[in-house]
Amino acid sequence: MTSLLPKQNILIVDDTPDNLELLAQILKDEYRVRVAASGEKALQIVCSPEPPDLILLDIMMPGMSGLEVCRRLKANPDRRRIPVIFVTAMDGESDEELGLELGAVDYITKPISPPIVRARVRTHLALYDQSRELERMVRQRTRELQVTRRQIIRRLGRAAEFKDNETGNHVLRMSHYARLIAEAYGLGPEAADIILNTAPMHDIGKIGIPDTILLKPGKLDEADWRVMRQHPVMGAEIIGKHENELLETARVIALSHHEKWDGSGYPYGLAGEAIPLEGRIVAIADVFDALVSERPYKKAYSVQDSLAFMDGQAGRHFDPELLQAFRQALPEVLRIRDIYADERGALTDLEEAGKEES
Structure with missing residues (x-):
């Protein structure tokens, strides 16, 4: 049975066309995939009215690096919660630590394994969905409390x-x-x-x-x-x-x-x-x-x-x-x-x- 829910939106950022094509092929059956060949283009997509639900981000890119993209993303209050997974050939422990310190949720090293990519993406999208649902519930409950408090204030005034x-x-x-x-x-x-x-x-x-x-x-x-x-x-x-x-x-x-x-x-x-x-x-x-x-x-x-x-x-x-x-x-x-x-x-x-x- 086909799901009636819209496909989640994945943004892949890499300056190498072959890498973009490979990751897109791995994910296109389950998700709606968009690609960006530069950090600047990635940020334009992220700040658009339809931001991605998750970002797969290369680190080593000419111009704006993936680390700088992540840094700017996490400085944006409206977009900082979007999960970022670094996908890179930089596999040193210090590189991974720096990426996580900047706010990335995970780190996948090249050459990539399709099952690992799919599993990591699925996991972090599920966590992100849970986080957004909790935030929605908190906002709704906060609004309800504010309404109740205002009603009490008005009635006591009466x-x-x-x-x-x-x-x-x-x-x-x-x-x-x-x-x-x-x-x-x-x-x-x-x-x-x-x-x-x-x-x-x-x-x-x-x-x-x-x-x-x-x-x-x-x-x-x-x-x-x-x-x-x-x-x-x-x-x-x-x-x-x-x-x-x-x-x-x-x-x-x-x-x-x-x-x-x-x-x-x-x-x-x-x-x-x-x-x-x-x-x-x-x-x-x-x-x-x-x-x-x-x-x-x-x-x-x-x-x-x-x-x-x-x-x-x-x-x-x-x-x-x-x-x-x-x-x-x-x-x-x-x-x-x-x-x-x-x-x-x-x-x-x-x-x-x-x-x-x-």
């Missing part, structure tokens, strides 16, 4: 909302604002995405604040504020310290988003760049949404009045450079504000919000 009087889509809006600020400030898409997905946890510590304080209709007195100022620490303790970047960023944001640039914030009175960047970004996003949104204890301020207030807090509450980035992102911030307006009804999480945005 739990804090139920405890607080900041209902509606506040967490969704300020999370997107934080991403936009990060991008305008020059952070890359991965860093901005981490902030988007961890900002919802900024007020998780309010779970630990008594309802008599959290839901108090009037102004808080000094005793109430002493308790309220502990919610960043409580939030950091709820999340805990983690090596995982996503969860650790969530902890940092929960702990630092009420610090102020001039050192007058809480819980630790950090100032300037001693405040983590993520906390400084979320502080701007959080305050802006609070200002322009209606709350049981206040009416919504206009965008113009809110921006004037925030500008007055540059260098006091807010990092001046981040405030400039916020200003750059303002058109998109206002678009997000309209899309996720509380009047449109509460959205449950960032995934649902993403559908609305698109």
